[in-house]
Amino acid sequence: MEAIHSFGVGFFVVNATQISEWGRVAELAKESWLVHGAIGVHPWYVSGLPADWDVALTCWLEQHPELSVGEIGLDKNYPDLDIQESVFRRELQIAHDMKRVVHIHCVGAWGKMMEILRGCKLPPAMIFHAFSGSADLVPELVRKRGYFSFGRAVCDNRRVKLHDAVRAVPNRRLLVESDASFVDDYEDLDNTIHAIADIRNDSYGDIVELSCTVEDVLNDRKI
Numbered sequence: 001m002e003a004i005h006s007f008g009v010g011f012f013v014v015n016a017t018q019i020s021e022w023g024r025v026a027e028l029a030k031e032s033w034l035v036h037g038a039i040g041v042h043p044w045y046v047s048g049l050p051a052d053w054d055v056a057l058t059c060w061l062e063q064h065p066e067l068s069v070g071e072i073g074l075d076k077n078y079p080d081l082d083i084q085e086s087v088f089r090r091e092l093q094i095a096h097d098m099k100r101v102v103h104i105h106c107v108g109a110w111g112k113m114m115e116i117l118r119g120c121k122l123p124p125a126m127i128f129h130a131f132s133g134s135a136d137l138v139p140e141l142v143r144k145r146g147y148f149s150f151g152r153a154v155c156d157n158r159r160v161k162l163h164d165a166v167r168a169v170p171n172r173r174l175l176v177e178s179d180a181s182f183v184d185d186y187e188d189l190d191n192t193i194h195a196i197a198d199i200r201n202d203s204y205g206d207i208v209e210l211s212c213t214v215e216d217v218l219n220d221r222k223i
């Protein structure tokens, strides 16, 4: 992590995807001030959950006030959409009750996502990781305390709709991410910032200045 930090990576958001990872994420967040941990159940892993998974999540969050809730959401390329939805709704409710920021994964399910977010109590802030929704959704999600994180996909000039969304996000609601699993992936972060700067007609320095970090999001939600 020290090596990656020296590339210019500010913070590591480490999202658990399933219950078996919650302990390791909590440990990492304790071991390093660079790590922001989040625990939850990812939409890829909703089948076969124990009946009391939500009680377990609540207990873990009570014991770890520094942890956020993530990675949670909907993914239409994976099965059990009904279970994904009910797990996601419950996780949003818990995050609202416990005043935790959430990290949201949404692939191909923006209609359902908006229906859910319009009808429930919302957490203090929502970070949409690898945001893939349309630009039209951005103002409403901003009002719902949404933050928009973009990764290397923005470097692809064929992604016209994605670029429109990058332009629609207001200053201070923009985050840049690697979505990395491996050390090498971080090297793309610089290219991602350059691409975002080009798309928004800003300079690299502007993007560094106007974007925010996960620390900022955690602080903003206290205001």
Ligand SMILES: [Zn+2]
Binding pocket: 071, 105, 129, 130
């Ligand atoms: Zn994801």
